[in-house]
Amino acid sequence: MTATIPSEAVTSAEEAEESKESAAAAKTGQAKTKRTAKDRLILGILAAALAVTALVAAGTGQLHIAPVEVIGSIIHGFNNWLQGWLDYFGTGWNAPFGSAPLPEHARGYETLWSVRFPRVVLAMIVGAALACAGTVMQGVFGNPLAEPAVVGVSSGAAVGASTAIVTGLATQGNWVVAICAFLGGLITTLLVYSLSRSKGRTEVVTLVLTGIAVNAFTFAMIAFYTYVADPNAREQLIFWQLGSLNGASWLSVASVLPLLLAGLFMAFMAAGKLDLLALGERSARHLGVNVERLRMTMIVTVALLVGAGVAFTGIVSFVGLVVPHLIRIIAGPGHKLLLPASALGGALLVLLADLGARTLVTYSDLPLGMLTALIGGPFFFWLLRRTRNEQGGWA
Amino acid sequence: MSLLDVFRAPPTAVPEPLAAGQEAISCFGASVELGGRTVLHDVDLTILAGEVLALVGPNGAGKSTLLAALAGDVPLRSGEIRLAGKPLKHWRAQELALRRAVLLQQVQLSFPFNVLDVVRMGRAPWSNTAAAEHDDELVSAAMLATDVTHFAHRKFYYLSGGEKARVALARVLAQDTAVLMLDEPTAALDLRHQELVLQVARAHAATGRAVVVVLHDLNLAAGYADKVAVLDQGRLAALGTPAEVLTEELLSRVYQYGIDVMPHPVSGRTVVLPRR
Numbered sequence: 001m002t003a004t005i006p007s008e009a010v011t012s013a014e015e016a017e018e019s020k021e022s023a024a025a026a027k028t029g030q031a032k033t034k035r036t037a038k039d040r041l042i043l044g045i046l047a048a049a050l051a052v053t054a055l056v057a058a059g060t061g062q063l064h065i066a067p068v069e070v071i072g073s074i075i076h077g078f079n080n081w082l083q084g085w086l087d088y089f090g091t092g093w094n095a096p097f098g099s100a101p102l103p104e105h106a107r108g109y110e111t112l113w114s115v116r117f118p119r120v121v122l123a124m125i126v127g128a129a130l131a132c133a134g135t136v137m138q139g140v141f142g143n144p145l146a147e148p149a150v151v152g153v154s155s156g157a158a159v160g161a162s163t164a165i166v167t168g169l170a171t172q173g174n175w176v177v178a179i180c181a182f183l184g185g186l187i188t189t190l191l192v193y194s195l196s197r198s199k200g201r202t203e204v205v206t207l208v209l210t211g212i213a214v215n216a217f218t219f220a221m222i223a224f225y226t227y228v229a230d231p232n233a234r235e236q237l238i239f240w241q242l243g244s245l246n247g248a249s250w251l252s253v254a255s256v257l258p259l260l261l262a263g264l265f266m267a268f269m270a271a272g273k274l275d276l277l278a279l280g281e282r283s284a285r286h287l288g289v290n291v292e293r294l295r296m297t298m299i300v301t302v303a304l305l306v307g308a309g310v311a312f313t314g315i316v317s318f319v320g321l322v323v324p325h326l327i328r329i330i331a332g333p334g335h336k337l338l339l340p341a342s343a344l345g346g347a348l349l350v351l352l353a354d355l356g357a358r359t360l361v362t363y364s365d366l367p368l369g370m371l372t373a374l375i376g377g378p379f380f381f382w383l384l385r386r387t388r389n390e391q392g393g394w395a
Numbered sequence: 396m397s398l399l400d401v402f403r404a405p406p407t408a409v410p411e412p413l414a415a416g417q418e419a420i421s422c423f424g425a426s427v428e429l430g431g432r433t434v435l436h437d438v439d440l441t442i443l444a445g446e447v448l449a450l451v452g453p454n455g456a457g458k459s460t461l462l463a464a465l466a467g468d469v470p471l472r473s474g475e476i477r478l479a480g481k482p483l484k485h486w487r488a489q490e491l492a493l494r495r496a497v498l499l500q501q502v503q504l505s506f507p508f509n510v511l512d513v514v515r516m517g518r519a520p521w522s523n524t525a526a527a528e529h530d531d532e533l534v535s536a537a538m539l540a541t542d543v544t545h546f547a548h549r550k551f552y553y554l555s556g557g558e559k560a561r562v563a564l565a566r567v568l569a570q571d572t573a574v575l576m577l578d579e580p581t582a583a584l585d586l587r588h589q590e591l592v593l594q595v596a597r598a599h600a601a602t603g604r605a606v607v608v609v610l611h612d613l614n615l616a617a618g619y620a621d622k623v624a625v626l627d628q629g630r631l632a633a634l635g636t637p638a639e640v641l642t643e644e645l646l647s648r649v650y651q652y653g654i655d656v657m658p659h660p661v662s663g664r665t666v667v668l669p670r671r
Contacts, residue, residue, distance in 0.1 A: 279513075332508075
């Protein structure tokens with residue numbers, strides 16, 4: 001741009017000084033594609049906190065295992081795997097990490113690998129998936145109150161998964177449950193999206209009311225399934241509505257991990273476009289975004305992520321609301337940082353919540369969804385009030 | 396991010412600048428229907444590179460609809476609109492974004508981005524091109540030209556209406572396109588900033604760009620436009636230089652109100668005033 005700057009643009013010397021400073025700041029702050037030091041710091045701190053929490057969570061429970069022994073057990077597991085391959089190729093070598101410290105308790109190693117690790121990993125998957133799903137939904141709806149559980153997408157995915165259980169399709173394999181959860185989530189997201197939008201945006205009232213209607217319907221479906229199901233499936237379905245990581249296994253981890261990875265990949269690829277969408281659909285289109293295509297890919301993304309977050313754990317609400325909000329306060333609204341930071345933050349939050357769920361009351365496993373809703377409910381209310389004040393009404 | 400680059404689209408070619416006097420936008424018999432009502436009848440219009448064209452007319456005359464049609468936002472019932480000689484519907488959204496920038500009347504922002512973030516969004520279409528290396532210069536220049544540099548780090552949400560409008564204009568200028576479409580860029584602005592915005596528009600035209608601007612203030616149109624198009628009930632009532640078009644007879648008829656047009660006693664420039 002070579003526009004001459006009208007001399008009136010800058011009136012006083014003071015203002016000129018200020019302008020110069022800001023212009024310099026604008027020049028040096030090249031946050032476009034490269035991550036700034038602050039971005040890396042935020043991601044680094046979240047990742048470190050997540051790693052430490054995971055170690056502590058894996059060691060905590062009826063059988064206590066020190067973090068060093070947890071790390072030792074991970075190394076041992078890797079060592080055993082390596083040994084398997086070395087033997088397979090008939091090398092006769094010994095894998096090098098056999099001396100790593102093992103838990104003192106005889107069944108410690110076994111407990112970690114068959115119960116604790118899958119649960120910790122599933123908690124992180126569910127948290128990352130739900131937090132990112134919330135972030136993407138808020139971006140696409142242009143509304144900071146969109147959240148998978150609030151608008152009914154989570155319960156839609158739960159209906160999909162319940163269908164698989166009640167009809168016996170689930171006996172075909174865990175992945176069938178995951179696929180059905182994805183399809184249930186996809187149908188509900190499409191439904192909510194088409195019902196709650198008018199003139200290119202979603203108003204708070206419409207969104208929340210649509211959520212109430214969708215939730216009423218999907219919970220009725222789950223209630224119906226609970227009624228007709230055999231006692232075994234019934235128990236499973238009740239756990240669903242409460243949300244729990246109780247049944248975590250490596251099989252369930254393997255079934256939802258592909259959904260999470262696909263969803264995260266699609267979300268990260270669209271980060272820049274989600275930023276532009278904040279300007280509204282028309283302006284985003286003027287900036288070269290193919291809005292219709294973005295909308296459809298993001299609906300699929302949300303369904304993938306919610307499917308991953310719901311398939312084996314049921315409805316864990318408000319993660320997608322609380323996490324992106326806290327991250328936005330710390331890291332700002334740019335999706336290039338917001339999405340990965342939300343994934344880490346969501347994993348951290350669900351891990352902590354699950355740790356609370358299984359340790360707050362001795363010898364019992366509280367429903368995880370109940371805990372997150374206890375925190376998330378008041379938070380949602382506060383956010384609703386704040387949104388109303390900022391917009392000067394229920395716009 | 397280098398691994399992700401594999402999945403990105405290949406770099407897009409930077410468009411050639413328009414030659415002086417080349418047709419930037421041409422509109423042939425364009426008609427638009429909204430909600431079963433024809434809001435634009437048979438409009439023929441050409442905007443050349445290097446020219447500022449003002450769209451004026453009473454409320455509901457179809458100014459914003461015409462601008463939306465020129466931007467490719469609303470489908471035509473009949474007729475055709477070309478950008479740089481090629482029909483609008485044959486351009487992809489990404490290609491259009493490198494060639495024309497649009498400032499809308501309503502400025503919205505869903506999340507608490509700061510002013511600098513918003514202006515930088517204007518550079519998004521170029522991120523895949525060689526021109527991306529000029530991003531920071533163009534952003535700084537656009538912010539200086541619209542006088543928003545001193546609140547670069549404030550949150551967009553907390554700005555006043557006029558400040559928001561100027562930031563939105565800075566975003567559009569940063570997009571650095573050969574065609575600028577501005578829908579009432581002066582509506583929320585004080586006198587000094589109104590003049591400033593149109594001076595920026597003039598300066599852009601002087602560099603060989605084409606500018607289409609919807610204006611309510613006929614004096615601004617008289618003072619800054621090369622050509623004025625007067626719309627009346629969805630039809631083009633007149634098109635020509637300000638001197639040809641801004642006449643008492645035509646304006647009084649279109650606005651259904653007595654309007655005087657006279658030379659300014661000191662400068663001799665055209666002044667448009669409603670009769671009181």
